[in-house]
Amino acid sequence: MSRTSTKGRNWVAAALISAVALGPGTGEMAMATPLAEPLEIPAEFLSDIDGAPDWLRGAMAGLGAPEGWSMTRDAIVVSEVEALRALNRIRAFRKAVRGGTGATWLSLPVADEMGELRDCVTPWATQLIPDLDANDFGQSFALSMLRTDVPEACLIDAGADDPWAGSDRAALRSYFDDAGDLMVDHVNLNEERVFVRALIDAGYLVTKGSVSGRLRVE
Secondary structure (H helix, E strand, C coil), X not given: CCCCCCCCCCCCCCHHHHHHHECCCCCCECCXXXXXXXXXXXXXXXXXXXXXXXXXXXXXXXXXXXXXXXXXXXXEEEXXXXXXHHHHHHHXXXXXXXCCCCEECEEEEEECCCCCEEEEEECCHHHHCCCCCCCHHHXXXXXXHCCCCCHHHCEECCCCCCCCCCCCHHHHHCCECCCCEECHHHHHHCCCHHHHHHHHHCCCCEEECCCCCCEEEC
């Protein structure tokens, strides 16, 4: 099995992934979106990486977010949505591959036989792609790699209706309670892939509660 346009397991991302920092269709850098206040993300997810600061700088640059963040001894301090989105993509892949409490939602760019890219949004990425690697956050994937009889179950068509397009982080966070769990009033969105993709695009790390089974954001 092989990935699509990117080679090997590195973070020099395909254009779709690095587009997190690009303006729509322009190929130019978009204006950065500042967070309401800087966020500190614990750096423990990098504890097994030698030379973690240099590794993270390369990974973030490859995902189109060389700025908007800094690293202290114990945390990554993030001040821009684009940097948070890239950082949480890295965290999500490492969390999904390592396993643990709850399942982690990933948005995977998947190319069909004609090269058309669609997003596969799923909390079961390691079941769909058994050899998924923690460093595959900058990769796109071939449709044939999905180990399922119904690959369309996770795919979002390019023209799919997206009522959350353009929603900011605060608007999306309002669907969740103070602990980060999806409110009961919105439980109908619990498996809504377009909604989850909007959360990921807004920089949230999205998991599936191990007890409640409801969406949870960090």
